[in-house]
Amino acid sequence: MSNPTLQELLDGVRSGNRRATARAISLVENADPLGYAFLREVFPETGRSYAVGFTGPPGVGKSTLLSALVTLLRERELRLGVISVDPSSPFTQGALLGDRIRLVDHFLDPGVFIRSMGTRGHLGGLAQATLEAALVLDAAGSDILLLETVGTGQSEVEVRGLADTVVLVLMPGSGDAVQALKAGIMEIPDVIVVNKADQAPAAAILTDIRTTLALGELERMPALITTEALTGEGIDELWSEIEDHRAWLGTEGKLEPRRREHLAREVFAIAGAQARTHLEQAVVDDPELRRVLDAVQDRSLDPLSAVREILETVFRIDSDRC
Amino acid sequence: MSNPTLQELLDGVRSGNRRATARAISLVENADPLGYAFLREVFPETGRSYAVGFTGPPGVGKSTLLSALVTLLRERELRLGVISVDPSSPFTQGALLGDRIRLVDHFLDPGVFIRSMGTRGHLGGLAQATLEAALVLDAAGSDILLLETVGTGQSEVEVRGLADTVVLVLMPGSGDAVQALKAGIMEIPDVIVVNKADQAPAAAILTDIRTTLALGELERMPALITTEALTGEGIDELWSEIEDHRAWLGTEGKLEPRRREHLAREVFAIAGAQARTHLEQAVVDDPELRRVLDAVQDRSLDPLSAVREILETVFRIDSDRC
Numbered sequence: 001m002s003n004p005t006l007q008e009l010l011d012g013v014r015s016g017n018r019r020a021t022a023r024a025i026s027l028v029e030n031a032d033p034l035g036y037a038f039l040r041e042v043f044p045e046t047g048r049s050y051a052v053g054f055t056g057p058p059g060v061g062k063s064t065l066l067s068a069l070v071t072l073l074r075e076r077e078l079r080l081g082v083i084s085v086d087p088s089s090p091f092t093q094g095a096l097l098g099d100r101i102r103l104v105d106h107f108l109d110p111g112v113f114i115r116s117m118g119t120r121g122h123l124g125g126l127a128q129a130t131l132e133a134a135l136v137l138d139a140a141g142s143d144i145l146l147l148e149t150v151g152t153g154q155s156e157v158e159v160r161g162l163a164d165t166v167v168l169v170l171m172p173g174s175g176d177a178v179q180a181l182k183a184g185i186m187e188i189p190d191v192i193v194v195n196k197a198d199q200a201p202a203a204a205i206l207t208d209i210r211t212t213l214a215l216g217e218l219e220r221m222p223a224l225i226t227t228e229a230l231t232g233e234g235i236d237e238l239w240s241e242i243e244d245h246r247a248w249l250g251t252e253g254k255l256e257p258r259r260r261e262h263l264a265r266e267v268f269a270i271a272g273a274q275a276r277t278h279l280e281q282a283v284v285d286d287p288e289l290r291r292v293l294d295a296v297q298d299r300s301l302d303p304l305s306a307v308r309e310i311l312e313t314v315f316r317i318d319s320d321r322c
Numbered sequence: 323m324s325n326p327t328l329q330e331l332l333d334g335v336r337s338g339n340r341r342a343t344a345r346a347i348s349l350v351e352n353a354d355p356l357g358y359a360f361l362r363e364v365f366p367e368t369g370r371s372y373a374v375g376f377t378g379p380p381g382v383g384k385s386t387l388l389s390a391l392v393t394l395l396r397e398r399e400l401r402l403g404v405i406s407v408d409p410s411s412p413f414t415q416g417a418l419l420g421d422r423i424r425l426v427d428h429f430l431d432p433g434v435f436i437r438s439m440g441t442r443g444h445l446g447g448l449a450q451a452t453l454e455a456a457l458v459l460d461a462a463g464s465d466i467l468l469l470e471t472v473g474t475g476q477s478e479v480e481v482r483g484l485a486d487t488v489v490l491v492l493m494p495g496s497g498d499a500v501q502a503l504k505a506g507i508m509e510i511p512d513v514i515v516v517n518k519a520d521q522a523p524a525a526a527i528l529t530d531i532r533t534t535l536a537l538g539e540l541e542r543m544p545a546l547i548t549t550e551a552l553t554g555e556g557i558d559e560l561w562s563e564i565e566d567h568r569a570w571l572g573t574e575g576k577l578e579p580r581r582r583e584h585l586a587r588e589v590f591a592i593a594g595a596q597a598r599t600h601l602e603q604a605v606v607d608d609p610e611l612r613r614v615l616d617a618v619q620d621r622s623l624d625p626l627s628a629v630r631e632i633l634e635t636v637f638r639i640d641s642d643r644c
Contacts, residue, residue: 036626043624059501124629131625153475173497179381260619267618271601271629276594278639283590296589297582302365303453304358307446307593315637317600 009038013140014045016079021113021140028132031123039132042139047259049081049138051145052242053163055156060171061195065229065238066148070106072235078144081137082106082114085130085158086150113137123277124270130158131266160187161262161269164255165245167191167238168222170209172200182212190222190245193238197226220248275315282314289313331360335462336367338401343435343462350454353445361454364461369581371403371460373467374564375485377478382493383517387551387560388470392428394557400466403459404428404436407452407480408472435459445599446592452480453588482509483584483591486577487567489513489560490544492531494522504534512544512567515560519548542570597637604636611635 004012004023012020027035054062066082073080106112115137117129134145147163149155160166168189170177180186192209194202209224223241227234249255283289292309295301311317326334326345334342349357376384388404395402428434437459439451456467469484471477482488490511492499502508514531516524531546545563549556571577605611614631617623633639 040624040627044621047621057498057501058505058507059498124626128626135624171497173495175493175495176379176381176498179379183380185380263619263625264615267615267625267628267632268598268602268605270625271632272594272598274629274633275597275601275637275639276590278637279593279597280590293586293589297585299366299369302362302457303585303589303592304446304450305362306589307596310589310593311596315597315600315639317597317637 004034006034006037006041009034010041013038013042013136016141018110018113021136024136024140025115025133028136029129035132039135043135046135046138049134049142049145050165050246051134051147051163052165052167053147053149053159054167054169055149055159055189056169057174057177058150060169060174061229062148062150062169065169065193065195065227065235066146067105068227068229068232068235069146069239070112071232072239073144074106074109074111077111079142080112081134081140081142081145082112082148083130083133083137083145084114084116084148084150085126085155086116086118113140113142123274125273125277126154126158127161127266127269127273130162131270134162158269161265164249164258165190165242167193167242169193169195170205171196172202172205174205178205178208178212181209182215184216188213188216188218188222190220191238191241192222192224193234194224194226195229197234198228198231202226220245279310279314283310286313326356328356328359328363331356332363335360335364335458338463340432340435343458346458346461347437347455350458351451357454361457365457368457368460371456371464371467372487372568373456373469373485374487374489375469375471375481376489376491377471377481377511378491379496379499380472382491382496383551384470384472384491387491387515387517387549387557388468389427390549390551390554390557391468391561392434393554394561395466396428396431396433399433401464402434403456403462403464403467404434404470405452405455405459405467406436406438406470406472407448407477408438408440435462435464445596447595447599448476448480449483449588449591449595452484453592456484480591483587486571486580487512487564489515489564491515491517492527493518494524494527496527500527500530500534503531504537506538510535510538510540510544512542513560513563514544514546515556516546516548517551519556520550520553524548542567601632601636605632608635 004020009020009024013024024035024038028039054066056062070080070082107114115133117126117133130147134147137145147159149159166189168191170192171194177186181188194205206224206226213221223244225234225237225241227238229235249258283293289310292301292306296303296306326342331342331346335346346357346360350361376388378384392402392404429436437455439448439455452469456469459467469481471481488511490513492514493516499508503510516527528546528548535543545566547556547559547563549560551557571580605615611632614623614628618625618628
């Protein structure tokens with residue numbers, strides 16, 4: 001399908017055709033009008049996939065865990081979409097390849113669609129790229145979307161912003177992450193997994209996490225389990241904890257409000273990122289604005305006056321209030 | 323000085339008067355026109371302070387380390403400005419207070435000015451708040467600015483964006499941070515400190531860091547030292563490593579380019595944050611735009627069309643390219 005019509009694209013994706021799905025994602029990523037026409041058309045049908053986000057520090061084995069989970073869910077004949085979100089440099093991608101490669105086992109399975117997301121070429125940044133891919137995979141009939149963050153910071157936010165259930169993956173030695181939970185800097189997830197639990201004693205970190213969770217006043221206590229992703233140990237339990245959380249969201253009527261809030265945040269994140277891209281491009285394109293920036297760098301114009309001037313010129317925002 | 327004139331404010335801050343300095347920061351934080359007039363006036367004089375940024379996971383003892391460093395630098399009769407950047411919730415601030423309190427020892431020292439930064443009330447977010455405080459403390463004659471990030475993510479970016487020298491503070495057990503360095507997700511700092519080096523064996527993490535650093539092709543190998551901030555051990559060496567880096571920047575002619583790049587990034591960060599704030603406020607204020615958001619949440623309008631409509635209405639951006 002080198003030049004598909006909108007109808008061919010819709011038919012192909014709706015029937016779960018892999019080539020059509022890959023094509024739809026590429027069209028959207030390349031800002032092709034056909035891609036956007038496609039998204040407009042299918043958006044009302046989306047929301048049928050259940051999205052599970054995996055966050056956690058690098059090196060804890062998230063990709064291996066995901067791969068083991070894919071195997072389990074495929075045995076149960078569920079259709080899967082997998083999205084890896086990685087905002088980092090080409091250097092990083094190389095460094096992490098050894099980890100990511102586990103997912104390659106599933107590349108030939110027609111019931112699994114795997115996509116890696118970078119930041120390149122998207123006016124709306126990572127938020128836009130991730131949302132678009134998720135919507136296409138949702139429309140393609142994925143029962144479950146697995147979203148994995150490879151980096152930290154921004155990518156973690158994007159994954160959480162789309163996930164119905166958030167799984168935090170740690171390992172014995174993830175002292176920083178436990179401290180971040182304790183300090184309230186890291187949001188409490190729905191499920192906590194201590195992976196590589198056989199490689200090092202996990203008792204210390206488990207106690208530490210339990211103590212930390214007991215401190216907060218939580219609406220629902222997160223499940224805490226151990227896994228050994230390489231051997232598949234604990235993966236059954238992981239999935240059953242995710243399903244428990246899903247059932248809880250349903251019983252409590254919390255799934256819809258969570259998704260509505262996520263959609264609003266996505267819109268603001270994408271619009272904000274597009275505005276910022278527009279702003280930087282305007283300064284590149286406009287010699288007058290480049291002079292404003294130069295003046296700041298020479299310390300002849302203060303940065304806040306420069307911001308005001310740029311915003312007025314580019315957006316006609318009157319930032320007197322700032 | 324309840325209603326100072328601009329001249330009184332300038333005279334007060336330039337002579338290092340604490341009340342005038344506190345007043346100037348408050349005026350700027352409250353978006354008072356006098357505050358901005360003050361910044362416009364003093365900006366050409368700034369850049370005389372040397373800024374050292376401290377990043378690292380929570381719980382490694384950054385505040386204790388900072389406090390010990392303040393003691394050392396005060397013995398050398400340097401004037402200091404200290405800024406703690408914490409973007410987190412009130413809940414977090416409570417949780418971290420035990421740590422932050424170490425700095426209280428220095429609250430009465432007239433040669434040290436300490437300020438905590440949150441996100442509240444700034445159109446331009448944390449970037450703006452931090453830059454403003456740094457400029458005021460620079461104008462007030464600080465020889466050294468010590469910038470500490472309390473949270474992670476955004477606050478780390480702001481601290482790095484102002485720092486001439488970046489110090490990463492870890493402890494034995496900071497496995498996640500070393501993995502992030504290894505994966506290239508965390509930028510390589512100028513100095514790495516392993517604090518609490520006597521509480522747990524530090525050999526493992528030191529080896530791990532050395533191996534990681536050896537992998538990269540670095541322009542300059544970061545110094546790697548151990549400290550025990552509570553007893554003051556290693557603080558002398560920490561300062562001498564910071565001075566070594568400063569001397570290297572000078573010899574290589576890298577200080578000015580670094581600062582110019584930082585200033586440009588600050589301008590974009592502040593302008594971007596202001597644009598985003600403006601956007602969200604516009605949606606709150608405009609019933610028509612709120613309906614657009616509602617339509618997305620009901621899945622009757624796709625998010626990218628909503629983004630386009632919002633950007634056109636608020637900024638008159640034609641985002642056909644997106």
